[in-house]
Amino acid sequence: MITEIAPAPERVAAEPARPGRKRRAWDEVPRWQIYVPLTIYLLFTLIPFYWILLFALRPAGSTSLVPWPMTFEHFEKVWTERGFGTYFTNSVYVGLATLVLTTVVALAGGYALARFDFRLKRGFMLALLCSQFVPGALLLVPLFQIFAKLQMINSLGSVVIAETVFQLPLSMILISGFIRNVPYSLEEAAWVDGCNRMTGFRIVVLPLLRPGLIAVGSFAFVHAWNHFLFALMFLSDQGKQTIPVGLNTLMSSDSVDLGALAAGGIIAAVPVVIVFAFIQKWLITGFSAGAVKG
Amino acid sequence: MAQAAAVAKPPAPPRRRRASATPRGLPYLLIAPAALLMLGFIAYPVLSVFYYSLRNYNPTKPWRNGFAGLDNFTQAFAHDPQFWDTLTFSAKWVVVEVALQLLFGLALALIVNQTFVGRAVGRALVFSPWAVSGVLTSAIWVLLYNSQTGVSRYLADAGLGSYGTSWLSDTSTVFPAAVVADLWRGVPFFAILILADLQSVSKDLYEAAEVDGASRLKQFWHITLPHLKDAIVLSTLLRAVWEFNNVDLLYTLTGGGPAGETTTLPLYIANTSVDAHNFGYASALTTVAFVILLFCSIVYLRLSKFGGESR
Numbered sequence: 001m002i003t004e005i006a007p008a009p010e011r012v013a014a015e016p017a018r019p020g021r022k023r024r025a026w027d028e029v030p031r032w033q034i035y036v037p038l039t040i041y042l043l044f045t046l047i048p049f050y051w052i053l054l055f056a057l058r059p060a061g062s063t064s065l066v067p068w069p070m071t072f073e074h075f076e077k078v079w080t081e082r083g084f085g086t087y088f089t090n091s092v093y094v095g096l097a098t099l100v101l102t103t104v105v106a107l108a109g110g111y112a113l114a115r116f117d118f119r120l121k122r123g124f125m126l127a128l129l130c131s132q133f134v135p136g137a138l139l140l141v142p143l144f145q146i147f148a149k150l151q152m153i154n155s156l157g158s159v160v161i162a163e164t165v166f167q168l169p170l171s172m173i174l175i176s177g178f179i180r181n182v183p184y185s186l187e188e189a190a191w192v193d194g195c196n197r198m199t200g201f202r203i204v205v206l207p208l209l210r211p212g213l214i215a216v217g218s219f220a221f222v223h224a225w226n227h228f229l230f231a232l233m234f235l236s237d238q239g240k241q242t243i244p245v246g247l248n249t250l251m252s253s254d255s256v257d258l259g260a261l262a263a264g265g266i267i268a269a270v271p272v273v274i275v276f277a278f279i280q281k282w283l284i285t286g287f288s289a290g291a292v293k294g
Numbered sequence: 295m296a297q298a299a300a301v302a303k304p305p306a307p308p309r310r311r312r313a314s315a316t317p318r319g320l321p322y323l324l325i326a327p328a329a330l331l332m333l334g335f336i337a338y339p340v341l342s343v344f345y346y347s348l349r350n351y352n353p354t355k356p357w358r359n360g361f362a363g364l365d366n367f368t369q370a371f372a373h374d375p376q377f378w379d380t381l382t383f384s385a386k387w388v389v390v391e392v393a394l395q396l397l398f399g400l401a402l403a404l405i406v407n408q409t410f411v412g413r414a415v416g417r418a419l420v421f422s423p424w425a426v427s428g429v430l431t432s433a434i435w436v437l438l439y440n441s442q443t444g445v446s447r448y449l450a451d452a453g454l455g456s457y458g459t460s461w462l463s464d465t466s467t468v469f470p471a472a473v474v475a476d477l478w479r480g481v482p483f484f485a486i487l488i489l490a491d492l493q494s495v496s497k498d499l500y501e502a503a504e505v506d507g508a509s510r511l512k513q514f515w516h517i518t519l520p521h522l523k524d525a526i527v528l529s530t531l532l533r534a535v536w537e538f539n540n541v542d543l544l545y546t547l548t549g550g551g552p553a554g555e556t557t558t559l560p561l562y563i564a565n566t567s568v569d570a571h572n573f574g575y576a577s578a579l580t581t582v583a584f585v586i587l588l589f590c591s592i593v594y595l596r597l598s599k600f601g602g603e604s605r
Contacts, residue, residue, distance in 0.1 A: 247429045
């Protein structure tokens with residue numbers, strides 16, 4: 001709150017000089033230079049989305065370019081016969097469990113990185129950055145062996161752990177940045193009022209972190225929801241598989257059922273689209289808060 | 295309540311203070327879960343890859359298992375043409391993808407950074423493929439590319455090309471076809487990051503440039519681009535590493551085919567370890583991939599003078 005109020009007077013002071021100026025150059029870009037390239041690019045972006053909707057909604061064997069007469073037969077088929085109902089539940093479980101585990105562990109670690117100086121801090125930060133270069137795909141075999149030893153093959157827990165681990169470094173760096181943006185004096189004031197560190201954190205810092213935590217949590221969920229290789233490798237039991245694996249199965253069969261594939265794809269997209277619509281607006285501001293520049 | 299106290303209190307010294315009741319070990323306790331997870335599931339697997347790279351290890355041929363020295367590496371560099379082919383393809387894939395994604399992402403960011411009617415909707419739509427997974431991207435483009443009911447059929451209806459064209463199974467068209475599919479998903483990543491960085495360019499700079507009579511192109515070249523430099527360097531590097539490592543899209547879209555035409559090094563490694571069970575050799579290839587990535591990253595950061603005088 002205090003930080004938001006502080007810079008305002010400066011802006012007000014600078015404002016009066018502006019109104020009299022002529023229009024600025026970057027406002028004078030001819031409209032067609034915006035709309036023509038934007039429209040072309042939007043066609044490239046949206047036609048694929050339209051294409052999958054078309055295939056999901058028109059009857060099998062139709063070649064019409066509009067989804068009419070509309071049918072939901074593909075959705076029913078994919079949801080029951082092709083097991084997407086089960087895959088959906090599994091994916092939701094993996095996504096939510098990864099979200100919770102990543103956020104909680106990254107919050108603890110991020111707080112330590114933001115508020116303490118300790119001997120291993122530099123080394124730990126370096127390890128976080130280096131881990132960005134470690135490709136999860138190339139560690140499949142050793143990871144498989146570890147989970148086999150832990151008797152976790154074919155259990156959704158193995159995928160949750162693997163997704164969390166590769167999600168952690170970036171989440172922790174982001175969260176420690178968000179915590180640093182909360183003035184330390186607020187916490188100190190809470191201690192003066194008789195809070196201990198934990199309650200001080202809970203009533204002072206945590207509410208201010210909510211937007212940041214939503215962002216980090218959404219990233220974790222979307223990644224876990226989308227990711228494919230870990231689930232493919234660690235879950236061989238059909239009843240344990242997730243949606244991306246189900247999509248891959250649909251694609252790799254000999255004669256691809258395009259209607260079912262399209263319907264499955266839309267089922268895969270819906271939660272992600274909802275999350276995206278939710279966080280889209282301040283994806284930009286979240287990043288420009290300095291998270292990317294580290 | 296706490297905030298009111300903060301206002302009333304004399305300004306806190308900038309120095310960090312420890313809460314009196316905080317035990318010394320608290321920071322270690324807080325990072326412990328993250329550190330343990332990363333030790334167990336990143337550090338240990340990496341070390342075991344290094345270890346196996348020096349051994350023959352194949353669960354289907356246990357009689358040959360044992361210490362191999364550098365045999366796996368000599369095998370890769372001297373006797374395995376597939377290693378070189380897949381490495382070359384990986385390099386080509388990464389360079390083409392990152393360059394095109396950066397180019398289109400930069401252009402898009404500059405466009406949606408302007409003020410115009412419908413900007414909010416335009417941004418949301420342009421960025422929308424960002425959250426789509428590699429497998430879903432493949433599914434969408436399989437629908438677009440398939441030979442019976444894909445785009446090529448409608449083009450043939452309109453007299454362009456011939457019926458039954460399947461861009462993904464023709465060696466001469468599979469590369470551009472895969473590149474376009476990955477571009478569709480990859481461009482928003484750059485557009486979002488660059489747009490975020492554009493927010494922090496000081497408007498005074500443009501006003502000053504305009505007073506001096508600089509054209510828009512000159513303003514872009516002398517103000518915008520230098521400002522974006524660090525963000526561009528960092529995002530291209532992250533993306534290059536990601537494009538190199540990521541196998542979702544090619545695995546599901548082309549499966550590395552036709553005729554191994556689109557097999558990247560990580561795909562080759564996955565095949566070697568998962569299908570051929572040759573863990574020792576796959577580990578050696580993984581080690582080579584690590585070293586190449588690390589080396590290229592350092593060279594890139596040096597050459598681009600990252601974090602240098604530009605800011």
